[in-house]
Amino acid sequence: MNFNMKEAIEILERTPQTLEYFLSGLSCGWLICNEGEGTWNISEVIEHLIEGEKSNWIPRLEFIVKQGETNPFPPFDRFSHLDKKSEGSINQRLLEFKAIRKQNITKVENLVDSKLHLEYTGLHPVFGAVKLRELLSTWVVHDLTHIAQIIRVMAERYRTDVGPWNEYLGIFKK
């Protein structure tokens, strides 16, 4: 096991500002591109991250600490942000993500005692029993997955522009 609470929070607290730094002020061409039909653009990825802050991570952590395995988690719809009409600029969404993540880190720090709760379990609607430390690890890797997705979506925009170098660039191999 590599997980520890302090190191996990190091990533969680860096993600919003890293994205804000990388994406703020970029030309529209970088922000509206996606990987083709049915894939998300950068705005949609940020909306999905915000949705997770609201409906997924904290509610489930609270569920584990307070209810254990008495009831399964309410399911989380990973695509719910796509039904909502997007409002505001990407900068506004990045600020919203930064604010809610900051609040949520405080909530986690108040809720979870890493000497006491990490092995606590809850009931995932599909997987069955899951540990609190697995949920926290997943939150971290979920951040990393979506940072990597944003980077990959941006690279895709130059797939043909790089000409013959295409074959040297690992990011195009998927």
Add this chain to the structure above:
Amino acid sequence: MNFNMKEAIEILERTPQTLEYFLSGLSCGWLICNEGEGTWNISEVIEHLIEGEKSNWIPRLEFIVKQGETNPFPPFDRFSHLDKKSEGSINQRLLEFKAIRKQNITKVENLVDSKLHLEYTGLHPVFGAVKLRELLSTWVVHDLTHIAQIIRVMAERYRTDVGPWNEYLGIFKK
């Protein structure tokens, strides 16, 4: 073609500081991990980026503008940084990358007239004729490739920690 000079430079100028923001102050566990035997850790990725700034992008751009296809580019050893003994902390390397990238962006802006030079060609030792705009596009995607690599290496560390969520996390599918 999606490439344009201004948008390409937007990415080139953001990469070092984005990495600096994301990586500075991280616990050692995040910084020394790799994806197994023969793969790079984060320090080695940053060294490779610095090596590219010194020996690859600017020399080749100058070659195209000044010599055209009269001679092939000198080859660039993508693994040369692995022969050098690493010195200094990752923070020092990030600062070095930031400084040399800043100088190189100034050099590009002085060297390349985007109304004049983008279709200029040089002779790649393997690919043959390549265009200046393809080299610039590749520089951008090369940044994105290595940011994605760093993110993937970090995620790998929690591959088993996430428990059953493993199958939902795209970053583990490679």
